Amino acid sequence: MVGDIEQFLREAIAQLAPDEAEARRRGPxxxxxxxxxxxxxxxxxxxxxxxxxxxxxxxxxxxxxLWSYPRFPVTDQAVYDRLEGEGAAPLVRxxxxxxxxxxxxxxxLEDKTLAPFATEVLALDETTLDQIAxxxxxxxxxxxxxxxxxxxxxxxxxxxxxxxxWKVEHIADPDQNEKVAARGVLVGLAKGSLILADLGYFAFxxxxxxxxxxxxxxxxxxxxxxxxVLHVFYQKQTPEGEVFDGxxxxxxxxxxxxxxxxxxxxxxxxxxxRRYITNVLDPNLLPMLEIARLxxxxxxxxxxxxxxxxxxxxxxxxxAKDVVILQQVWAxxxxxxxxxxxxxxxxxxxxxxxxxxxxxxLVKYAPYYAYTGQDPVEVFVKQGRELRFIRPSRRTIxxxxxxxxxALVPLPPDLVLVREPRYAERKCGPRSPTSxxxxxxxxx
Numbered sequence: 001m002v003g004d005i006e007q008f009l010r011e012a013i014a015q016l017a018p019d020e021a022e023a024r025r026r027g028p029x030x031x032x033x034x035x036x037x038x039x040x041x042x043x044x045x046x047x048x049x050x051x052x053x054x055x056x057x058x059x060x061x062x063x064x065x066l067w068s069y070p071r072f073p074v075t076d077q078a079v080y081d082r083l084e085g086e087g088a089a090p091l092v093r094x095x096x097x098x099x100x101x102x103x104x105x106x107x108x109l110e111d112k113t114l115a116p117f118a119t120e121v122l123a124l125d126e127t128t129l130d131q132i133a134x135x136x137x138x139x140x141x142x143x144x145x146x147x148x149x150x151x152x153x154x155x156x157x158x159x160x161x162x163x164x165x166w167k168v169e170h171i172a173d174p175d176q177n178e179k180v181a182a183r184g185v186l187v188g189l190a191k192g193s194l195i196l197a198d199l200g201y202f203a204f205x206x207x208x209x210x211x212x213x214x215x216x217x218x219x220x221x222x223x224x225x226x227x228x229v230l231h232v233f234y235q236k237q238t239p240e241g242e243v244f245d246g247x248x249x250x251x252x253x254x255x256x257x258x259x260x261x262x263x264x265x266x267x268x269x270x271x272x273x274r275r276y277i278t279n280v281l282d283p284n285l286l287p288m289l290e291i292a293r294l295x296x297x298x299x300x301x302x303x304x305x306x307x308x309x310x311x312x313x314x315x316x317x318x319x320a321k322d323v324v325i326l327q328q329v330w331a332x333x334x335x336x337x338x339x340x341x342x343x344x345x346x347x348x349x350x351x352x353x354x355x356x357x358x359x360x361x362l363v364k365y366a367p368y369y370a371y372t373g374q375d376p377v378e379v380f381v382k383q384g385r386e387l388r389f390i391r392p393s394r395r396t397i398x399x400x401x402x403x404x405x406x407a408l409v410p411l412p413p414d415l416v417l418v419r420e421p422r423y424a425e426r427k428c429g430p431r432s433p434t435s436x437x438x439x440x441x442x443x444x
Contacts, residue, residue: 038069047335052316083324091330102341109348110161118194123301126155128174130315150174151325155181158301163340196298204258205423211260211279218295221275226252233283233408241268243401259421269399289400296398308332311363346380355393
């Protein structure tokens with residue numbers, strides 16, 4: 001991993017289509033004074049340095065020298081117009097290019113002890129983007145808190161092993177049900193991948209779809225979900241509650257039945273009963289403790305969102321215009337990929353968990369070390385503990401019973417595990433505030 005983040009950006013941006021065609025253009029009109037590559041480079045540097053406005057981008061391009069580019073004699077309005085006219089497609093391409101490079105660099109460092117049977121381990125979720133300011137004339141009449149001020153949401157898959165965004169998509173409707181975009185996000189995902197998702201995605205049809213597509217999955221069991229026990233691997237009553245591991249049919253009523261049998265594990269932790277379901281039916285392949293640990297990694301998605309919203313300031317919009325909002329989103333995602341990769345490599349070289357490396361301090365100090373000619377990775381690895389860049393993570397330690405494999409009752413070879421499904425008709429429109437609250441509470 002290169003120490004200088006801006007040098008890495010410079011090399012990646014150089015792969016985009018240059019503006020020579022504009023310089024050779026014949027016909028009426030003045031050629032572009034500001035090359036597109038300089039525009040995108042400036043936007044990414046602004047994100048990296050913590051700037052929060054289009055005006056800061058104009059100052060960077062017109063008053064300071066950016067990399068090998070000269071200062072551009074353009075007005076602030078010219079920069080605004082160029083952003084609005086360029087669209088977000090170049091940044092989307094750059095995000096894909098940088099993600100591919102980082103994925104190759106991190107492949108040798110990924111945590112292969114995490115669900116080694118799975119091709120990939122990915123957390124699926126979405127996040128609503130923060131409200132925009134009522135700057136445009138069309139927005140001024142809207143009351144504060146109006147949903148029309150929400151610029152949509154991001155749905156994505158986060159690679160838990162490499163700590164990278166595997167795929168991100170923007171959804172214009174912030175109220176769209178999670179399950180509507182879920183199948184599209186999985187397009188291109190390798191078979192045998194493991195999907196971690198919260199109760200917002202809980203549906204028998206969704207679970208059957210994942211199994212039919214040869215994906216593994218883990219979910220919490222939603223409260224009051226009916227099921228029928230087919231086989232018991234292990235069952236024991238303890239003073240805190242029952243420990244159970246077995247195969248069940250989801251849906252014990254005629255209205256709603258899943259096609260594929262699933263594995264249900266239940267155990268008490270500090271007075272609370274934990275219930276998980278998965279289509280990994282072999283308890284030797286995926287023990288109870290590993291189910292709990294893997295599901296807890298779903299929180300990696302939330303931490304990745306915290307990076308882009310809090311540390312990279314995606315909650316402060318540069319503009320109220322849709323196209324500039326999307327440009328800012330993709331610029332922030334690009335920088336977040338690089339920062340996640342830096343932290344991942346630092347952790348591996350320092351022999352610690354990724355979450356022991358402070359992302360907040362990495363965002364703050366990595367650019368400083370790069371600008372002063374020092375390798376941020378080297379500094380964090382050698383002086384990280386002394387400078388408190390590396391400190392014990394505050395993540396909750398996952399607890400679950402460890403069952404002796406000899407105590408497991410083998411699965412009968414003639415047990416039928418597939419049946420004709422019946423899915424209850426449910427609308428996938430916006431959920432009521434009450435149902436949203438219940439789902440969020442149940443998925444914590």
